Amino acid sequence: MSLDDTSFTSLFLTPFILDTAYDITLLHCHPAVLFPRPTFPKLLFAEPSSSSSFLNPNLEQNLWIIKMRYAQLIMGPAGSGKSSYCSTIVNHCKAIGRNVYVINLDPAAEYFEYDVIGDIRELISLDDVTEDEDLLLGPNGGLVYCLQHLIENLDWLDEKLGCVEDDYFLFDCPGQIELYTHLPVMKSLIKQLDNWNIRTCGVFLLDAHYMNEATKFFSGALVALSAMITLEIPHVNLVTKMDLLNEHDRNAVQRFLDMDTDLLREEEDEPWLRKHLKLTKAISTLFEDYSYVSFLAFDRTDEDCIGETLMIIDNSIQYGEDLEHKEPMVNIQNIHFCHNGETQGFLLLQEPVEREASDDYGMADEVS
Numbered sequence: 001m002s003l004d005d006t007s008f009t010s011l012f013l014t015p016f017i018l019d020t021a022y023d024i025t026l027l028h029c030h031p032a033v034l035f036p037r038p039t040f041p042k043l044l045f046a047e048p049s050s051s052s053s054f055l056n057p058n059l060e061q062n063l064w065i066i067k068m069r070y071a072q073l074i075m076g077p078a079g080s081g082k083s084s085y086c087s088t089i090v091n092h093c094k095a096i097g098r099n100v101y102v103i104n105l106d107p108a109a110e111y112f113e114y115d116v117i118g119d120i121r122e123l124i125s126l127d128d129v130t131e132d133e134d135l136l137l138g139p140n141g142g143l144v145y146c147l148q149h150l151i152e153n154l155d156w157l158d159e160k161l162g163c164v165e166d167d168y169f170l171f172d173c174p175g176q177i178e179l180y181t182h183l184p185v186m187k188s189l190i191k192q193l194d195n196w197n198i199r200t201c202g203v204f205l206l207d208a209h210y211m212n213e214a215t216k217f218f219s220g221a222l223v224a225l226s227a228m229i230t231l232e233i234p235h236v237n238l239v240t241k242m243d244l245l246n247e248h249d250r251n252a253v254q255r256f257l258d259m260d261t262d263l264l265r266e267e268e269d270e271p272w273l274r275k276h277l278k279l280t281k282a283i284s285t286l287f288e289d290y291s292y293v294s295f296l297a298f299d300r301t302d303e304d305c306i307g308e309t310l311m312i313i314d315n316s317i318q319y320g321e322d323l324e325h326k327e328p329m330v331n332i333q334n335i336h337f338c339h340n341g342e343t344q345g346f347l348l349l350q351e352p353v354e355r356e357a358s359d360d361y362g363m364a365d366e367v368s
């Protein structure tokens, strides 16, 4: 069935669907949000001709609603401001009457300014590992070991996430960059969050002080790109500590954020850059032409900036959209999908409703 050849086309589909027959990519208009590939929603459409066995006549009795939850995975190099970002978002949300909950996933963390609903150190801490005479691991290997231990004990995380009614989490992650760029451990975590119906946005932080030279900027952008490609989730890159920059430096950083590759020419006198100019230019052209990586400036002292950043991240995971869709729906149908007699998923459908322009949450649809 194609999307435009039956009345299904105009039906509203809830995002609470399992399995994949057709992926619909929702591309957010904001250039800072990047979707490496369609992650959600995955929609299963029943063939009308074969749907009779799927239709469940006892709609009310069997209505099985999966509650979506949302998360930000806060990543970035050591000291880039991950914990401070969590604290800023928690305080901002408190001020606007919204609940967000933090889970610390850094086994080496010593202190954070916010309350957590879960702390990986309850499960395993870096000291447990590095002091273990059988393991003989150093700090880096120990950190990876701790994260792998978490993946083997996800019941712990499930329990922590289940202890609150609200649905928005911040995962404060360790600063070891290999976890996001090539090790499989974070990917496994994301897969499990997906299985728990938690939509996750990767928030990758880079310190503004590393953005003051073209070569540093492109190096940071490549790391961010690597994390984005590895994790395959909506991804927002933030440049932190903007409040520490003076006007001149802010403008300089802004030129990088605008992907102004002419900046390279200004640094051509530098011996290293002169030697590798062709390569660096090729990389910068890749960024410029394909808009693979973009950054938002994050100033924790500016409430408007915090609010706008949060809104962009929320949109990328469609947080809030379900709330809008909770308005009374007419003639809801509930279609169960069965496999070997077991219910695999369901689809809630609503009769066609005229959508207002304001109902468009800035999403452009692309059917792949």
Ligand SMILES: Nc1nc2c(ncn2[C@@H]2O[C@H](COP(=O)(O)OP(=O)(O)OP(=O)(O)O)[C@@H](O)[C@H]2O)c(=O)[nH]1
Residues within 6 Å of the ligand: 076, 077, 078, 079, 080, 081, 082, 083, 084, 085, 106, 174, 175, 240, 241, 242, 243, 244, 298, 299, 300
């Ligand atoms: N002024 C300013 N300071 C910041 C900001 N973000 C972080 N810092 C400071 O930078 C230092 C490191 O910040 P953290 O939040 O601990 O960084 P982190 O990425 O969690 O560090 P690790 O957990 O060690 O990887 C702290 O002294 C923070 O106060 C910011 O936006 N503005």
